Amino acid sequence: MRVLVPFDATDPKTRLASVLSKAERDAFARRMLADVVSVIRRVGGDPEIVATAPIDADAPVTVDERSLDEAVNERLDESDSPLAVVMADLALVTPDALESLFESDDEIVLAPGRGGGTNAFVARHPDFRVDYHGASIRDHRAIAAEVGASLTEVDSYRLATDVDEPDDLAEVLLHGEGEAATWLREQGFELSIEDGRVGVQR
Amino acid sequence: MRVLVPFDATDPKTRLASVLSKAERDAFARRMLADVVSVIRRVGGDPEIVATAPIDADAPVTVDERSLDEAVNERLDESDSPLAVVMADLALVTPDALESLFESDDEIVLAPGRGGGTNAFVARHPDFRVDYHGASIRDHRAIAAEVGASLTEVDSYRLATDVDEPDDLAEVLLHGEGEAATWLREQGFELSIEDGRVGVQR
Numbered sequence: 001m002r003v004l005v006p007f008d009a010t011d012p013k014t015r016l017a018s019v020l021s022k023a024e025r026d027a028f029a030r031r032m033l034a035d036v037v038s039v040i041r042r043v044g045g046d047p048e049i050v051a052t053a054p055i056d057a058d059a060p061v062t063v064d065e066r067s068l069d070e071a072v073n074e075r076l077d078e079s080d081s082p083l084a085v086v087m088a089d090l091a092l093v094t095p096d097a098l099e100s101l102f103e104s105d106d107e108i109v110l111a112p113g114r115g116g117g118t119n120a121f122v123a124r125h126p127d128f129r130v131d132y133h134g135a136s137i138r139d140h141r142a143i144a145a146e147v148g149a150s151l152t153e154v155d156s157y158r159l160a161t162d163v164d165e166p167d168d169l170a171e172v173l174l175h176g177e178g179e180a181a182t183w184l185r186e187q188g189f190e191l192s193i194e195d196g197r198v199g200v201q202r
Numbered sequence: 203m204r205v206l207v208p209f210d211a212t213d214p215k216t217r218l219a220s221v222l223s224k225a226e227r228d229a230f231a232r233r234m235l236a237d238v239v240s241v242i243r244r245v246g247g248d249p250e251i252v253a254t255a256p257i258d259a260d261a262p263v264t265v266d267e268r269s270l271d272e273a274v275n276e277r278l279d280e281s282d283s284p285l286a287v288v289m290a291d292l293a294l295v296t297p298d299a300l301e302s303l304f305e306s307d308d309e310i311v312l313a314p315g316r317g318g319g320t321n322a323f324v325a326r327h328p329d330f331r332v333d334y335h336g337a338s339i340r341d342h343r344a345i346a347a348e349v350g351a352s353l354t355e356v357d358s359y360r361l362a363t364d365v366d367e368p369d370d371l372a373e374v375l376l377h378g379e380g381e382a383a384t385w386l387r388e389q390g391f392e393l394s395i396e397d398g399r400v401g402v403q404r
Binding site: 094096097100112114115116133134135137138155156157158159160161167170171174175191193196197198 | 298
């Protein structure tokens with residue numbers, strides 16, 4: 001299956017700016033991307049990075065400077081075979097987790113993200129389109145219903161956990177199995193526990 | 203299988219105090235408990251509430267005023283058959299999610315919670331004990347290894363999402379299928395989206 005991986009190559013992971021420099025955010029985002037691409041390949045998918053600027057990566061890269069919605073919807077429009085989209089910041093992803101997304105036969109398979117996002121999906125219906133603004137999982141359910149597509153949602157913590165904020169780094173340290181987790185440890189990040197709450201320190 | 207559900211009947215969900223009164227927190231916590239107990243029964247488990255004070259509930263209640271660790275470890279100590287513990291604030295729990303916990307045959311089956319917690323587990327090894335302080339999932343992995351127990355972790359967003367803070371209420375509105383979600387809506391809570399972030403408003 002063709003699997004698009006949208007990637008912000010220009011200014012990635014801005015909400016990590018309090019704990020990582022611009023160069024570090026670039027490096028960390030590329031490690032997460034590499035992990036996602038690697039897992040897609042391991043479960044038999046064909047990854048295709050859709051980036052906002054040219055990057056070196058272990059997969060074909062198409063540069064598309066438009067919004068995420070426009071870039072994804074044009075490809076949904078042009079595709080007449082199943083198409084998947086997996087976010088590039090799923091640092092907890094494993095082959096088992098991604099297989100749970102790919103193994104369903106439903107026309108639309110959604111993997112919700114924390115905070116109402118849609119972290120990954122498979123579309124096998126010609127009329128499905130995305131709308132990533134706001135609580136996109138709710139909108140994507142509604143769009144699937146509008147076009148009359150059968151719908152499944154995948155219950156995976158690994159797919160639900162995108163890495164946006166400093167607290168999310170704790171999840172990477174606790175559960176990540178790829179290059180991104182290794183990189184974080186190499187930069188000196190470790191778990192910290194204050195007042196019973198788990199975070200990270202460096 | 204015997205399934206313990208620890209419940210703070212005295213002052214539950216204190217981190218929701220900014221959005222719910224004490225009486226509302228009591229009511230909401232009991233709705234979540236009822237949802238958890240109901241799903242345990244639907245998948246064939248025998249729920250047993252371990253509460254800090256007497257409560258009315260649709261399951262046997264034992265009052266135990268000790269710490270969570272002491273209350274659970276004494277029962278692990280005394281049990282010679284498989285024992286499960288499921289947190290009372292898993293408002294997103296469904297039969298499928300809980301079955302994923304129960305269907306593994308490993309001696310220890312852990313369901314991680316966001317922020318390093320352990321939201322549910324099954325123990326089939328005589329020497330496993332709990333330590334819920336700090337990043338308990340890490341400690342429970344270590345304890346399982348120390349006692350030589352086989353270990354599986356369940357990848358479920360529904361089991362990983364315990365409801366502690368106001369932002370977690372958005373998850374209940376987006377994904378909850380039980381009484382707790384209904385109750386929240388009846389109290390006037392709905393999703394709010396500000397600067398692309400999803401929360402709740404009343």
